[in-house]
Amino acid sequence: MDFYTFLWMTFAVFVTLATFSFLYKDNPFYKFAEHLVVGVSAGYFVIILWHNALVPNLFQKLADGDWYFIWLNSSQPWYIIPAILGVLMWTRFSKDYGWVSRWPMALYIGISTGIAIPLEMANRVNKQLYAMMADIDWSHFFGTNGFDLLDVNSGLSQVIIFVGAAAALIYFFFSKEHTGLFGKIATVGIWTLMIGFGASFGFTVMARISLFINRVQDVGDWSEAAWDSTNSNYGAGFQIVFWLMVAIVIGYIINELRQFTKTRSRAS
Amino acid sequence: MGIFDKLMKLDRRWVFLLLAVVCVWSYVVPFDIPIRTEPESEAIYSFIDSLPPGDIVFIAIDYDPNNLAELHPMTYAVVEHCWRKELKVIFTALSQNGPGMADQAIRDISDSLLVDKVYNGVEFKGREIIRGKDYCFLGYKPYYALIILGMGQDFRLPFPTDYYGTPLDSVEMMKGVINYDQVACVIDLSGGSITDAWISYGQGRFNFPLALGLTGVMTAQYYPYLGSGQIFGIMGGLLGAAQYEEMADNPGRAKEGMRVQLFAHLVIIFFIVVGNIGYFVTRYRQKKQKEVS
Numbered sequence: 001m002d003f004y005t006f007l008w009m010t011f012a013v014f015v016t017l018a019t020f021s022f023l024y025k026d027n028p029f030y031k032f033a034e035h036l037v038v039g040v041s042a043g044y045f046v047i048i049l050w051h052n053a054l055v056p057n058l059f060q061k062l063a064d065g066d067w068y069f070i071w072l073n074s075s076q077p078w079y080i081i082p083a084i085l086g087v088l089m090w091t092r093f094s095k096d097y098g099w100v101s102r103w104p105m106a107l108y109i110g111i112s113t114g115i116a117i118p119l120e121m122a123n124r125v126n127k128q129l130y131a132m133m134a135d136i137d138w139s140h141f142f143g144t145n146g147f148d149l150l151d152v153n154s155g156l157s158q159v160i161i162f163v164g165a166a167a168a169l170i171y172f173f174f175s176k177e178h179t180g181l182f183g184k185i186a187t188v189g190i191w192t193l194m195i196g197f198g199a200s201f202g203f204t205v206m207a208r209i210s211l212f213i214n215r216v217q218d219v220g221d222w223s224e225a226a227w228d229s230t231n232s233n234y235g236a237g238f239q240i241v242f243w244l245m246v247a248i249v250i251g252y253i254i255n256e257l258r259q260f261t262k263t264r265s266r267a268s
Numbered sequence: 269m270g271i272f273d274k275l276m277k278l279d280r281r282w283v284f285l286l287l288a289v290v291c292v293w294s295y296v297v298p299f300d301i302p303i304r305t306e307p308e309s310e311a312i313y314s315f316i317d318s319l320p321p322g323d324i325v326f327i328a329i330d331y332d333p334n335n336l337a338e339l340h341p342m343t344y345a346v347v348e349h350c351w352r353k354e355l356k357v358i359f360t361a362l363s364q365n366g367p368g369m370a371d372q373a374i375r376d377i378s379d380s381l382l383v384d385k386v387y388n389g390v391e392f393k394g395r396e397i398i399r400g401k402d403y404c405f406l407g408y409k410p411y412y413a414l415i416i417l418g419m420g421q422d423f424r425l426p427f428p429t430d431y432y433g434t435p436l437d438s439v440e441m442m443k444g445v446i447n448y449d450q451v452a453c454v455i456d457l458s459g460g461s462i463t464d465a466w467i468s469y470g471q472g473r474f475n476f477p478l479a480l481g482l483t484g485v486m487t488a489q490y491y492p493y494l495g496s497g498q499i500f501g502i503m504g505g506l507l508g509a510a511q512y513e514e515m516a517d518n519p520g521r522a523k524e525g526m527r528v529q530l531f532a533h534l535v536i537i538f539f540i541v542v543g544n545i546g547y548f549v550t551r552y553r554q555k556k557q558k559e560v561s
Contacts, residue, residue, distance in 0.1 A: 052408050052410070053410050119468045119469055119472055123471070124464070128496055130496070200489065203487045203504060206484040206505050210529070212532075213528045216528070220296075
């Protein structure tokens with residue numbers, strides 16, 4: 001590993017610790033990390049969009065034309081139309097001509113809706129309905145490979161899915177009061193929803209811990225790199241950067257403790 | 269103030285600190301925990317393992333660096349498995365901040381293929397992974413739904429060139445590869461709504477075998493697609509990646525992370541139980557006091 005790679009790794013560790021410092025309280029290090037992420041993401045996206053969309057899809061298509069003919073002499077002059085529609089979007093910044101931006105917007109929404117509705121209905125509504133109403137597999141009611149209550153393909157699971165989905169839909173039916181048998185089915189529906197939310201919550205906890213694990217792994221890699229004497233660049237100042245970083249963190253903690261004791265002595 | 273009142277007023281920063289200490293400790297202390305594989309991730313492994321050399325797998329690295337922690341281990345495990353099996357891979361990165369990260373990951377995995385390795389008792393000789401021959405990275409284009417639809421017609425429509433600017437007709441492995449009909453399956457590794465587009469506009473429209481690698485937050489809501497047969501497998505979060513690593517006998521960051529998950533979950537469960545006990549005891553006492561007064 002060369003020195004500059006290590007320097008960037010150190011910076012990544014610094015930004016990681018700066019971000020986690022928010023768990024203690026808001027502070028300038030966290031603000032710096034937050035603004036850096038937003039700025040870098042936006043800047044990176046603009047460049048990616050330029051090189052992957054505008055250049056190949058517009059400028060290169062019109063490249064054989066001349067700007068003083070407004071590219072109308074290119075072999076594919078119709079690419080000017082989406083370009084004009086794109087420019088019209090910017091009229092939103094004008095109070096007087098903002099309404100013009102509705103034209104490209106209407107075209108965009110119209111096309112998107114036309115593409116989306118049939119495919120979304122077919123694949124995310126109809127196919128789910130067919131799956132929910134599949135014939136019950138009585139021959140494998142308690143599991144496809146022997147007794148297994150957790151088998152999602154068993155007949156029992158099919159019954160649970162149907163009853164759960166129907167009950168959850170009834171819970172959201174507000175035109176009839178949730179009393180009597182109807183209310184009891186709605187209660188089954190809310191329980192089904194709660195079990196679903198519980199599963200999502202469990203996965204979410206795992207996801208959040210995973211993010212922390214990744215940061216711990218990166219900090220671990222960084223500290224290993226700093227003390228890896230077999231590395232050919234070991235003497236290039238790795239430890240100086242390491243201790244500089246540690247000094248910043250310790251300095252911050254000492255400063256926080258001093259402020260804490262000051263506030264405490266004032267209060268007493 | 270009793271112990272339960274103290275518990276109810278415990279500063280949440282103590283919880284964060286304890287969780288951080290436990291995570292770091294379980295990361296530093298080396299030990300293994302058993303990983304139990306599940307049918308939904310086994311289906312993906314078995315599918316790839318059964319493909320003959322030369323078949324093409326389409327892997328969509330559709331996530332940004334903010335989902336890297338969960339999805340990168342999946343990418344590393346699946347792609348290495350594909351290349352060890354001498355499969356060819358087409359990559360896309362349809363999430364706007366992802367292409368640079370995806371390119372780096374592809375290079376890293378290529379490097380790891382240079383050495384000989386033994387997986388599940390089978391020796392795989394190291395070999396050089398050649399761009400254009402073993403893989404083709406198409407890169408990023410905006411409006412993923414239209415890109416997914418366009419690739420169903422011809423990969424060259426949305427991607428006349430690959431990520432590095434080589435025209436697709438000049439890429440060796442893309443000769444005769446027109447659209448999804450020539451790929452064995454699509455594996456979408458995603459941390460956002462691109463997955464919905466792969467289901468509706470991709471699998472639903474062109475009917476190819478689709479498997480998903482998802483972040484933990486998303487996983488539960490995509491299980492219905494497994495039941496309906498629209499997808500043939502799911503890897504959910506770091507656990508899904510760890511299961512794949514376990515099956516491929518290629519331990520990586522996900523398996524390493526599972527022991528941290530174990531102890532972190534124990535701490536969280538402990539605080540949930542203690543918090544609930546504190547809540548119910550406090551409520552009971554308040555009720556008693558009301559009755560007395």
